[in-house]
Structure formats: C-alpha cells, structure tokens
C-alpha cells in the first residue's frame with residue numbers, strides 16, 4: 001500500500017485504467033500516510049486540513065468507473081490544493097487569522113476544470129500568510145517542514161504543496177506564484193514546480209496578492225504529471241479577462257522528451273555572482289554539462305537589468321497587495337473583532353489582530369510606495385523599470401530558446417534562520433521574480449543534491465506560452481538523466 005504513495009500521477013492513472021488500482025485504495029493510502037505523519041515528533045505540517053469526505057468521493061469515482069465512465073480523464077485521482085484557491089463549500093484561510101471561518105462561496109475556475117475531469121481535492125496545503133514569504137514559516141498554522149530534512153524549511157510560499165508531494169502525501173498539488181512561490185519550494189524539496197505564463201491559468205478564485213503577477217502553479221513528481229494538470233486546467237476563462245486562449249490540451253496526452261540538439265540556452269552572469277552557494281553552482285554546472293552533451297548550446301550572457309528584479313518586485317507586489325488586502329475589513333470576510341466602539345475601531349482592531357507581521361509589513365510598504373510624494377519615486381519608477389526588463393528579457397529570448405539559472409541561491413535553509421530578517425528572506429527570490437515580472441513560464445526541476453543530501457533545483461524560463469518546450473525539455477532530463 002505504501003508503494004502507491006510513491007507513484008506518479010501518470011502511473012496512478014494507468015493503474016486505474018487497467019483496473020490494478022482503485023481510487024479508494026489510492027486515496028486511503030495517502031490518507032494513511034498523512035495520518036501516520038501527524039503522529040511523528042516533527043510532522044511535515046503540509047496539510048492544514050485533510051478533507052474527510054475524500055474517501056467517499058473516491059468511492060463514487062470507483063463506482064462511476066465501474067459504470068463505464070470514460071469521459072473524465074483524471075477520474076478518481078487525488079490532488080492537494082493550496083489554501084488560497086477556492087473550493088466551493090470548503091474553508092479557505094490563506095493561512096491567516098483574518099480569514100478564519102470563511103467558507104468559499106464558489107470554486108476557482110481551475111478547480112472547476114479539475115473537478116470536471118474527475119479529480120478529487122484531498123486537502124488544503126500550508127503556506128505563508130497570503131502567499132507572502134519564502135519559507136512557509138509565516139503561517140498561522142506553524143511552519144511546514146522539509147521532508148528531506150525536517151529541521152529545514154520547505155521554501156515558500158507554497159511550502160505545504162511541495163511538502164506533501166515530496167513527502168508522499170499527494171501525487172500532485174496546486175500552489176500559487178507571485179514571485180517564485182512554487183519554484184522555490186520545488187527546488188528545496190526536490191520536486192518539479194511550474195509557474196505558467198501569466199494568463200495560461202485563470203486567476204478566478206485564486207485569492208489576489210499582486211494581480212499583475214499572480215498565477216496558479218503546479219507541483220509534481222515528473223513533468224508529465226504537470227502537463228496533465230495544465231492540459232485540463234488551462235485555457236480562456238470569461239471570468240478572468242487576463243486569461244489567454246492557449247491550447248495545452250495536446251500536452252496532456254503526448255508529452256514526449258524533446259531532443260535538445262539545436263536548442264539555445266542563455267545563463268545570465270548576474271545570476272552567478274556573489275551569494276550563490278558553491279554547491280548550487282556545481283549542480284547547475286553539471287546540468288549544463290548534460291545539456292551540452294545532449295546537443296544544446298549554452299552560453300553565458302550579460303543582462304544587468306536582472307539585478308533590479310528583486311527591487312522592482314518588492315515595490316510592485318506590495319503596492320498591489322496593499323490594495324488587494326483592503327477588502328479584509330472585518331465586515332465582509334472571516335474574522336471580526338467584537339466589542340468595538342465605532343467603524344474605524346472595527347477596521348483597526350480586526351486588521352491589527354487578524355494580519356500577521358509580514359503581511360502588515362507589505363501593506364505598509366505598499367501604501368508607502370503609492371502615497372503622494374513617493375508614488376513617482378518608487379511605484380512609477382518600478383513600473384518603468386519593469387517595462388524595460390520585459391523588453392530586455394524579450395530580446396534575449398529572441399536569440400535564445402531558454403534562460404537557464406539556479407532556482408535559488410541556496411539549498412533549503414534552517415527553520416527560524418531568516419524569519420526575523422526580511423531582507424535575507426526577500427533575497428531567496430533573486431532568480432525567480434524576473435519571470436513573474438516578465439509574464440513568462442518558468443520551471444524548477446530537481447537537478448542534484450548537496451553533499452549533505454539536500455535537493456537543488458535548476459530553473460528554465462521560456463517565451464510566453466512556451467510551457468510545452470519547458471515541460472518537454474524537463475521530461476528529457478527526467479527520462480534520460482533525472483535527479484541523480
């Protein structure tokens with residue numbers, strides 16, 4: 001039974017189709033794994049809730065399959081969902097006190113599509129509050145732990161999603177990305193993590209953080225599993241005017257490893273500078289050796305504007321967040337402070353108590369950069385530099401197929417080591433944010449280990465809507481080389 005929890009989504013799907021496995025067996029194996037782990041001395045804490053009706057849904061899926069239902073291609077397969085993606089009728093909290101008691105009145109479009117394909121959401125995963133953070137420690141449920149070393153963080157903010165996939169408690173999970181929140185935990189936990197192009201997946205029903213950057217992302221054990229989810233969930237949604245009319249449906253059925261011969265990859269030298277852990281560098285170097293041996297051209301380039309990406313991100317994301325989070329006022333959602341004298345006190349006390357310190361820091365920062373007198377100096381300037389970055393990264397991607405880099409400057413860091421040092425925490429995003437700012441698809445793949453056995457990810461970023469290229473290159477790595 002325990003072996004079941006180690007299979008990929010594609011293998012589980014094949015098992016269901018051949019009749020060797022049942023959805024009930026799969027979901028209960030994951031449930032058992034989760035329950036056993038909650039009793040450990042230092043549990044993963046990847047789930048903030050396991051859905052108690054998941055097993056019933058699995059039984060219903062098995063019954064539907066026995067009755068000959070073939071229409072739903074992911075029928076009866078489990079998926080874990082980050083606590084900021086709405087599932088109708090279920091609690092949703094963004095790991096925040098301020099949303100305690102909130103029940104989702106509708107499902108996100110991505111969830112609707114996965115449900116229509118027959119998938120079973122099995123639980124909500126832990127995260128940094130409102131997806132603000134790089135370690136999954138700013139959570140009202142306490143930190144998630146790294147399955148590879150439980151004294152370390154999972155990375156954030158979708159740490160719970162990476163923890164349950166890497167820790168054999170779910171085959172695949174949804175996370176979200178504003179500046180690296182799927183790729184960073186994927187790198188720290190040794191799994192694959194995709195941030196799709198802006199617009200590939202509908203944002204309807206994803207709780208807004210930085211709306212011009214946000215995107216639902218996917219964590220999986222192999223590129224094919226990510227392709228399966230993407231193929232079902234992507235495509236234009238009338239409820240999100242920024243969603244794009246992509247057609248990733250063929251990817252699900254036919255993701256094949258891609259010959260690397262003829263591919264051109266660029267490594268920005270700015271991402272190899274000071275601060276890069278030597279062991280991470282070594283893993284990147286061996287990935288480069290593999291890419292070259294497989295026929296790709298890999299060149300180091302200079303793209304100085306990348307040095308500005310963290311600075312631009314930490315102006316634009318908090319600015320958008322300060323506006324998006326204004327809606328949590330004690331009137332409309334979740335938590336409400338009682339015994340208040342007037343409306344202002346209701347706002348003030350609800351928000352003071354309901355939000356954690358990192359979220360408050362972002363709200364302050366965002367209001368500051370948007371205030372008159374500072375707007376031009378910070379917000380407008382950051383928007384201008386973002387436009388330049390989009391143009392310059394675009395020029396590189398006109399000459400190269402992929403931008404190759406480490407995903408993060410270090411392997412998973414120790415729990416507690418950065419929680420009180422926001423700048424150090426922000427610098428974990430040094431290689432990831434540019435892809436969000438430039439609206440591009442970017443994938444972290446498990447590429448090696450440190451001498452201590454910690455996973456290290458490598459990141460490939462492509463042209464907008466080139467998810468197919470990223471996934472097929474990753475599939476080639478997975479099949480022929482993989483994480484050694």
Ligand code: GLN
Pocket residue numbers: 131132133134156157176177178179180181182209317429
């Ligand atoms: N770590 C970044 C932040 O704290 C990115 C978060 C994210 O991608 N949601 O804002």
